[in-house]
Amino acid sequence: MKRIDLPLDKVVEEIGKFYRYDEHHFIVINAVDLGDAIEVQWFFSNYVAPGEVTMFAAKADASQLIPSITRVVPSAWVAEAELVDLMGINIENAKKGFVLEEDFEGAPLRKK
Amino acid sequence: MATYYDIPVGAQHISLLEPLHFKLTTENEKIVDVEANVGYVHRGIEKACTTKFKFRQVSFVIGRICGLCSISHTTAYSQVAEKLLNLEIPLRAKYLRILVLELDRIHSHMLCLSHVAENSGFEALFMRTMKDREISMELLEAVCGNRVQYDYSIVGGVARDLRPEVAQMILTRLKELRPKIDDLIDIFQNNWSLSLKNKGIGAISFEDAMRLNAVGPLARAAGVPVDVRNDTEDLLPWKQVGFEMVLENGGDVHARNMVRLRELLVSMKIIENVIQGLPEGPIVAETKALPEGEAVVRLEAPRGELFHYAKGNKTQYLERLKVKAPTFSNIPAFVEMFKGNEYASAPAIIASYDPCLSCTAR
Amino acid sequence: MKAFFIAIGNLFKRPATIQYPFAPTYKPDDYRGLIEHNPDLCIWCRRCEMACPPGAIIFSQAMDGKQTYHYNRAVCIYCGECVRTCPKPGAIIQTATPATPALKDENINNSWAETVKMALESRAAYMAEKKRQAATKQQGGDTTQAE
Amino acid sequence: MNTTLIAIIFVIVAPVLGGLIYGIERKIKARMQQRIGPPILQPFYDFFKLAQKRTFIVHSTHAFLGIMHFVSLWFALAVLIFGGDFILVIYLHLLSTALLIIAGYSTRSVFSHLGANRLAITALAYEPVLILIAVSLYMVTGSFNISSISTLEEPLIVKMPLAFVALLLVLPIKLKKSPFDIAEAHQEITGGAEIEYSGIFFEFLYTAKWLDYIFAYALVYLFVASNFFLAITVLILTFLFINALDNSTARVDYKQMLKFIFWTALPAALLNLLWVTL
Amino acid sequence: MNWLFYSLFLFPLLVSGLILLFPKRINQGLIIATALILSTISLYLYGSVKEAVSIQVPELVNFLVAGIDILLLLYFGYVAIKHRHLLVGILSILQLAGAIYVLTIAPHHSTAQFYIDRLSLMMFLLINIVSGVIAVFAIRYIDEENCSEYKKKFFLSVIMWFIGVMNMIVSADNLEYFFLFFELTTLASFLLIGFRNDETSVRNALNALWMNQIGGLAILGAIVYAIFTPEYEQLTFSGLLSNVSNTGLLLPFALLAVAALIKGAQMPFSSWLLGAMVAPTPVSALLHSSTMVKIAPFVILRISPAIKDTNVATVIMLLTGFVFLVAAISALSQDTFKRILAYSTISLLGLMCMLAAAGTETAIMAALMLVIFHGISKCMLFLNAGIIEHVYHYKQTSQMDRLGELGPFTALAVAIGFMSLLLPPFGGFIGKWFSIESIGSSLPTFKLTGALIIAAIAIGGAVMALLYFKVTGVLFSRSGEQEVIRFEKTHPLYQSSIYILLFLIIGGMLALPVLLPSFFAPIASTITQVSISSVFKGGSLYINNLSLPIIPMLIAFLVLPVTIILSLFIHFKGVDRVKEYTCGEKVDYRFSSLYFSTEKAMPFYIVVGGIFFVALVFVGGML
Amino acid sequence: MELKLYRKKSPWILHYNAGSCNGCDIEILACLSPKYDVERFGMINTGNPKQSDILLITGPVTKRSRERLVEIYSQMPEPKVVICCGSCASTGGVFRDMYNIEGGVDQVIPVDVYVPGCACRPEQIIDGVVAALEILEKKTKAIEKPLRYANEVKDENDQINRRTMPGTIPTK
Numbered sequence A: 001m002k003r004i005d006l007p008l009d010k011v012v013e014e015i016g017k018f019y020r021y022d023e024h025h026f027i028v029i030n031a032v033d034l035g036d037a038i039e040v041q042w043f044f045s046n047y048v049a050p051g052e053v054t055m056f057a058a059k060a061d062a063s064q065l066i067p068s069i070t071r072v073v074p075s076a077w078v079a080e081a082e083l084v085d086l087m088g089i090n091i092e093n094a095k096k097g098f099v100l101e102e103d104f105e106g107a108p109l110r111k112k
Numbered sequence B: 001m002a003t004y005y006d007i008p009v010g011a012q013h014i015s016l017l018e019p020l021h022f023k024l025t026t027e028n029e030k031i032v033d034v035e036a037n038v039g040y041v042h043r044g045i046e047k048a049c050t051t052k053f054k055f056r057q058v059s060f061v062i063g064r065i066c067g068l069c070s071i072s073h074t075t076a077y078s079q080v081a082e083k084l085l086n087l088e089i090p091l092r093a094k095y096l097r098i099l100v101l102e103l104d105r106i107h108s109h110m111l112c113l114s115h116v117a118e119n120s121g122f123e124a125l126f127m128r129t130m131k132d133r134e135i136s137m138e139l140l141e142a143v144c145g146n147r148v149q150y151d152y153s154i155v156g157g158v159a160r161d162l163r164p165e166v167a168q169m170i171l172t173r174l175k176e177l178r179p180k181i182d183d184l185i186d187i188f189q190n191n192w193s194l195s196l197k198n199k200g201i202g203a204i205s206f207e208d209a210m211r212l213n214a215v216g217p218l219a220r221a222a223g224v225p226v227d228v229r230n231d232t233e234d235l236l237p238w239k240q241v242g243f244e245m246v247l248e249n250g251g252d253v254h255a256r257n258m259v260r261l262r263e264l265l266v267s268m269k270i271i272e273n274v275i276q277g278l279p280e281g282p283i284v285a286e287t288k289a290l291p292e293g294e295a296v297v298r299l300e301a302p303r304g305e306l307f308h309y310a311k312g313n314k315t316q317y318l319e320r321l322k323v324k325a326p327t328f329s330n331i332p333a334f335v336e337m338f339k340g341n342e343y344a345s346a347p348a349i350i351a352s353y354d355p356c357l358s359c360t361a362r
Numbered sequence C: 001m002k003a004f005f006i007a008i009g010n011l012f013k014r015p016a017t018i019q020y021p022f023a024p025t026y027k028p029d030d031y032r033g034l035i036e037h038n039p040d041l042c043i044w045c046r047r048c049e050m051a052c053p054p055g056a057i058i059f060s061q062a063m064d065g066k067q068t069y070h071y072n073r074a075v076c077i078y079c080g081e082c083v084r085t086c087p088k089p090g091a092i093i094q095t096a097t098p099a100t101p102a103l104k105d106e107n108i109n110n111s112w113a114e115t116v117k118m119a120l121e122s123r124a125a126y127m128a129e130k131k132r133q134a135a136t137k138q139q140g141g142d143t144t145q146a147e
Numbered sequence D: 001m002n003t004t005l006i007a008i009i010f011v012i013v014a015p016v017l018g019g020l021i022y023g024i025e026r027k028i029k030a031r032m033q034q035r036i037g038p039p040i041l042q043p044f045y046d047f048f049k050l051a052q053k054r055t056f057i058v059h060s061t062h063a064f065l066g067i068m069h070f071v072s073l074w075f076a077l078a079v080l081i082f083g084g085d086f087i088l089v090i091y092l093h094l095l096s097t098a099l100l101i102i103a104g105y106s107t108r109s110v111f112s113h114l115g116a117n118r119l120a121i122t123a124l125a126y127e128p129v130l131i132l133i134a135v136s137l138y139m140v141t142g143s144f145n146i147s148s149i150s151t152l153e154e155p156l157i158v159k160m161p162l163a164f165v166a167l168l169l170v171l172p173i174k175l176k177k178s179p180f181d182i183a184e185a186h187q188e189i190t191g192g193a194e195i196e197y198s199g200i201f202f203e204f205l206y207t208a209k210w211l212d213y214i215f216a217y218a219l220v221y222l223f224v225a226s227n228f229f230l231a232i233t234v235l236i237l238t239f240l241f242i243n244a245l246d247n248s249t250a251r252v253d254y255k256q257m258l259k260f261i262f263w264t265a266l267p268a269a270l271l272n273l274l275w276v277t278l
Numbered sequence E: 001m002n003w004l005f006y007s008l009f010l011f012p013l014l015v016s017g018l019i020l021l022f023p024k025r026i027n028q029g030l031i032i033a034t035a036l037i038l039s040t041i042s043l044y045l046y047g048s049v050k051e052a053v054s055i056q057v058p059e060l061v062n063f064l065v066a067g068i069d070i071l072l073l074l075y076f077g078y079v080a081i082k083h084r085h086l087l088v089g090i091l092s093i094l095q096l097a098g099a100i101y102v103l104t105i106a107p108h109h110s111t112a113q114f115y116i117d118r119l120s121l122m123m124f125l126l127i128n129i130v131s132g133v134i135a136v137f138a139i140r141y142i143d144e145e146n147c148s149e150y151k152k153k154f155f156l157s158v159i160m161w162f163i164g165v166m167n168m169i170v171s172a173d174n175l176e177y178f179f180l181f182f183e184l185t186t187l188a189s190f191l192l193i194g195f196r197n198d199e200t201s202v203r204n205a206l207n208a209l210w211m212n213q214i215g216g217l218a219i220l221g222a223i224v225y226a227i228f229t230p231e232y233e234q235l236t237f238s239g240l241l242s243n244v245s246n247t248g249l250l251l252p253f254a255l256l257a258v259a260a261l262i263k264g265a266q267m268p269f270s271s272w273l274l275g276a277m278v279a280p281t282p283v284s285a286l287l288h289s290s291t292m293v294k295i296a297p298f299v300i301l302r303i304s305p306a307i308k309d310t311n312v313a314t315v316i317m318l319l320t321g322f323v324f325l326v327a328a329i330s331a332l333s334q335d336t337f338k339r340i341l342a343y344s345t346i347s348l349l350g351l352m353c354m355l356a357a358a359g360t361e362t363a364i365m366a367a368l369m370l371v372i373f374h375g376i377s378k379c380m381l382f383l384n385a386g387i388i389e390h391v392y393h394y395k396q397t398s399q400m401d402r403l404g405e406l407g408p409f410t411a412l413a414v415a416i417g418f419m420s421l422l423l424p425p426f427g428g429f430i431g432k433w434f435s436i437e438s439i440g441s442s443l444p445t446f447k448l449t450g451a452l453i454i455a456a457i458a459i460g461g462a463v464m465a466l467l468y469f470k471v472t473g474v475l476f477s478r479s480g481e482q483e484v485i486r487f488e489k490t491h492p493l494y495q496s497s498i499y500i501l502l503f504l505i506i507g508g509m510l511a512l513p514v515l516l517p518s519f520f521a522p523i524a525s526t527i528t529q530v531s532i533s534s535v536f537k538g539g540s541l542y543i544n545n546l547s548l549p550i551i552p553m554l555i556a557f558l559v560l561p562v563t564i565i566l567s568l569f570i571h572f573k574g575v576d577r578v579k580e581y582t583c584g585e586k587v588d589y590r591f592s593s594l595y596f597s598t599e600k601a602m603p604f605y606i607v608v609g610g611i612f613f614v615a616l617v618f619v620g621g622m623l
Numbered sequence F: 001m002e003l004k005l006y007r008k009k010s011p012w013i014l015h016y017n018a019g020s021c022n023g024c025d026i027e028i029l030a031c032l033s034p035k036y037d038v039e040r041f042g043m044i045n046t047g048n049p050k051q052s053d054i055l056l057i058t059g060p061v062t063k064r065s066r067e068r069l070v071e072i073y074s075q076m077p078e079p080k081v082v083i084c085c086g087s088c089a090s091t092g093g094v095f096r097d098m099y100n101i102e103g104g105v106d107q108v109i110p111v112d113v114y115v116p117g118c119a120c121r122p123e124q125i126i127d128g129v130v131a132a133l134e135i136l137e138k139k140t141k142a143i144e145k146p147l148r149y150a151n152e153v154k155d156e157n158d159q160i161n162r163r164t165m166p167g168t169i170p171t172k
């Protein structure tokens, strides 16, 4: 697994530069609650070099608006919608209610 | 003068095994819009795996994400945990994992095929496929001690060894299965009404499958060569046991059926190779270490790429476990697939795509 | 239309149905069925309880320290982990018998919650009792020492 | 007088007979799928069970129309058995379907509506074929009366083989059998127009299905009426044909069905009509 | 006696003039009175006139007719200039030239100009009673319309005047007169369609104008041909008919049929009738039910003895059979309520013309039945459409799914109306049934045509039934139920007109066993000149050698309307109500009615229809 | 009345997945397959609550499923029996007290038969159905109320950690 750390505002740009749909396969977006911040991780695998997984990671505040990569990776909306629910973070254009009821309080995967 | 019907499919609908809800907007039974709602199966397993269960227990819980490819989940989890523990498992365990994974693929594919048949309105074929599938169920039961939840992979290896008489039984029963599968291939390919219902239905192009990052049989039916078994040699020796990728083009229900059917043959071959080349040795590797760091694992579940991410912090409890299901990746492609098809084909499309919610929503 | 003739042909074949429940079905000898506990062999280490993912095993403790094993077949997921972790072979085994259905009267869900509560309380009570005893003993010790 | 008595008895026992056919059919179907299947009397068990369910309806209009569906179907069957005017029989049958269709529409249930839509479409598919067969019958016997068949020396099937083929092709539609069971289509619309019925009210639809069996096989019988042994053989063969077809095909969608019927059964019936005319 | 006929012709014209002068309050009474008077006269006439009557009008009238003719055609020319419509212009000029030519060369025998037989009397009944109801309805309807007082009066006046013209056209014998009346109806349709005077209205009005002008030209052609054929002495229908047997010349009939079929909006010329939808609803009611379009079956019925068993009849049957089928399918594809009605009119007109062209006794009877019952039912449907539009503000069927709860009476009336058109046991259905049995029974004569037509009727009939379900289904959809259904109250004029029509429909159905032998059979026998034996025996009606189990049929099918109506009122007690099954979800789902899209097939229909029309003229000329 | 006998002979089933892992669902499906063929007992999978007698539920009832479950249950006409298939439907099983589940079907609707097993074998399901048929025969048309959780923990502070106290339902 290759890890690339990025500042949050660079994410879309970098992924845009990196992602070719005939070369890379978008896997999923993940987030980890580190306690003081949330680390958002974008995973890609590679058709050309099989077995290689690239992870873009960026730290974000819980309240911060996280840019959506749906513009460059059209299939990413599902992953984003899920994260919004489970992690309780804000992602551009992603709506709540994908897996949890809309009136669910809090975010289950957060530490507090 | 649009006259639209909004047809609800799910949460409870006979053509669905799982609770998911589609709102299909149709015009003269032609689907023009789809709205999918999937969160019915969300139980909160990811959270529980980091707070309630110790990392060794997790392999049993994670299997309960899904009954259909519980083995894929437990294997993927075990692998990721082993990575965190820096543990190399014995080769025999690897082979046994492949054995169960492939047996499971057979049962899963056949279930899916029978479901497609049923949802296309072909009850007899459903029955037939289900009948033939029982062979794989019996084999799995013999190997793992349970028909559905195998709990076979555990952190460090596999839970039980393969008894020689079971190995023999597998070989004989598979021989029995092969002609049945050939028959099924014939029916799926040549039946007039089934091809009316399946050919050209729910098609997705190569381009779209690529663009929307489809995985699994769905992608392979559209000609996209994605199969994790092809990519990862480090964790399980796929190539050694004779894995071949199956590709079709057309991307429709029929192509997906064909991919599945031909993969059955490949799986059977793999199983035979595994049993013949099964190395001797222990089946578990013991360690006292605690998980640390982060790791990812990809594994080809019957429905496509399964992805586990885990992060450990040197305690009994993991810091984070993320499971990405094949269906999850396929949802964008799926929504596209419906449009322009008859409502009558919708159940067959759903079945052929095999929405796996239990691990999509977890 | 091969399927057509297959359908007709099937009329003359024996059905594939097994006659369950009137006839037994195939089940491997090492089927993962009900968990059985053998109090004679058990060393009451409670490892099985700790290992059990859903918490289908719990031990209650009487005031004399004697533990009782409780098990709920409808909570158990038949994973066999308890057997694997048990340090004493044979103390807990997995039989090949599948569980029988439970009826409403058995109140299998809610009664288990009560059992668990009872067990935990009894253990807490025992612990408290032991602590108290220890304390009194200590106290006693103290007093003796003081004496 | 004697024949009338027989006809009356036959009409009265028709549902029972239909239930039996249905039972046998379920058994045969199970055997074709290599299962044991339910007991032959299963439909009657279902019948008695349904009678004791708590009654639920969506609204009275809907429930009432369901009952009338059964009644009018029985009536249509009676006219058929008594040898009435064929066109009358066809329209009476359409009428009973119409009641079910309106019942289907009368609820605000999507599946019920879809089922009613599809019922209407299936009616569109088989109705013209039956009418053409009726007209051919007229050409052969000189009367639209079904009873006139008895005056024929040789069975009708000799005169109208193509019409018989057309009938065989539309029978699966009427009996809601694969590949044309679109009106019921469990996996799509979970039973269609009958979905909102339950308990005793569903009973009427359930038994109406039995009547449909008698109706369909009576139509087949018309073609072979004059020769008893031929009749039995053809009926059994038809039964087997329909069931084997049911068990070897997937359900097509309604457009494919219409296309298929309009390009096969309808021309066949038309050709037969021309053949008996010219 | 003749003065009664004159009063039928002229009284409406007089009233139409008076309406313009009188204030609104008086008009209301006037129209109701006129409607009553006209209906009474037509009823009386039907009862008393047994033999055909020929009326010769004073010479002076001939000149009057010629004068009006020219003026009218000049007016069309003016319209063309005003709206810059080239086609109308050209056709006007052609017509004018033709008309003048005819007037100059036509031999003027002193023949009867009017000929009134049972057919005309029947048409009188239809026109006066049904149109009377429409006129009464229109009083209220136009009152709710948003336009000037004068226009409202004008509207009512045109309706009355139209009734007068219709009365004349069905009794015209002289072809020149027929031509004039034909053109006058064209004018009436032009004025009424263009009534709202907005862009679409004007466009559709012009459209109607030029199409009908082609019909006028066809009549002129027929006249000219007849003039140049020495065998035809008289330019009258009766003259043509009595001479056809020894000449075998069919072109004039083919041309007349063309004119008729255009008025009957058969396929390539269907758009004018559809365009008529823009006018206030009573206009549609008028055009579709009792007047205008009924000219088509009327003319074909008139000429049917001449064309019977000829190729002309074959072509007409094929054409109309085709139209019956495709118009029914097109109706299914519509969502606008009035368009559904319009297409079903076209379709049923096709059926009527087909039966008229077939010309066998039973077929003619079927055609007559359809003419009458279609008139009544369609009228009621259109009036209901008007009510739905004005009171409930719905235009699309798919929106009407609450109508059953808001206006149960209207919904019921629509349901019955449709049923009476398409389904047993109403006249419309019996007509269709008759048609199958009659064509079927004369298959040996019609052979291939017959078989094709039977197929067309069979499929078309099923499609029509589908149409019925489509509409009724929406009307019947309801979610809950009230203990008692209360009918809504609409304006008394609305209600009374609907009640009258409902009475006619149901009465007609119940009286069918009487009407068939004693009303339709004599009329049919006057047309075919063959005496029709119709006897009742054991519940079956034997017409010549065709037996129809009419009584069992009626009794059997009474179940349907009774059931459907009853189903609305029935209330099961002691039974629990439950929600509809929606897969466990609790959301409301949209649904409406089904339709097939035939947009793409429309050009094909038009082309095929056009080919048939050309073939019709061609075949007529061949012989 | 002897008619009650026939209830036993014609149980029509409805299957609902209330958030299970599919394991038990596919076993239910297997019951319909030729090998087990429950149609022998007259069972039909109707897919329509209004015509069903037996409700087969799998899964621990997730929050989102709950409403739907109650809805289809209430659309089934009495007499009806509810069978929950699998450990997780019976008690929540391994999912007991995860945050998004209700902890067993009987917390939501009344349950008559619990079929343990993870996954329950088709044989166990058949046993369960056989047991259910006995109950079905005795049932009346009375409407039943669900068991609410007997000793539900009311107070947030009362909640003992799951690791020390398995089987507690967290407060809602």
Ligand code: SF4
Pocket (backbone or CB within 6 Å): B014, B015, B016, B017, B115, B118, B119, D187, F029, F032, F045, F047
């Ligand atoms: S696959 Fe068939 S039997 Fe299973 S739930 Fe669907 S429709 Fe029912």
Ligand code: SF4
Pocket (backbone or CB within 6 Å): B016, B017, B018, B068, B111, B112, B115, B350, B351, B354, B355, B356, B357, F022, F025
């Ligand atoms: S869709 Fe696929 S995973 Fe879901 S229930 Fe059906 S077979 Fe199982």
Ligand code: SF4
Pocket (backbone or CB within 6 Å): B065, B066, B067, B068, B069, B070, B072, B073, B301, B302, B303, B304, B325, B326, B327, B355, B356, B357, B358, B359, B360
């Ligand atoms: S991919 Fe489907 S079958 Fe596999 S674990 Fe996930 S839900 Fe189950």
Ligand code: SF4
Pocket (backbone or CB within 6 Å): C045, C046, C047
């Ligand atoms: S850790 Fe093991 S030995 Fe120690 S008290 Fe706990 S169970 Fe007993």
Ligand code: SF4
Pocket (backbone or CB within 6 Å): C035, C051, C052, C053, C054, C055, C056, C057, C075, C076, C077, C078, C079, C080, C081, C082, C083
């Ligand atoms: S088998 Fe698994 S679930 Fe059952 S008691 Fe043992 S550890 Fe617990």
Ligand code: SF4
Pocket (backbone or CB within 6 Å): C037, C041, C042, C043, C044, C045, C046, C047, C048, C049, C082, C085, C086, C087, C088, C091, C092
């Ligand atoms: S782990 Fe074994 S020895 Fe220890 S308490 Fe459990 S059964 Fe007894």
Ligand code: SF4
Pocket (backbone or CB within 6 Å): B123, D181, D184, D185, D186, D187
């Ligand atoms: S739809 Fe198919 S599966 Fe369902 S009842 Fe009808 S025939 Fe059987």
Ligand code: SF4
Pocket (backbone or CB within 6 Å): B064, B067, B148, B149, C077, F020, F021, F022, F023, F024, F025, F058, F059, F085, F086, F087, F088, F089, F093, F117, F118, F119, F120
């Ligand atoms: S009991 Fe086990 S196998 Fe069955 S649904 Fe629940 S978790 Fe899955």
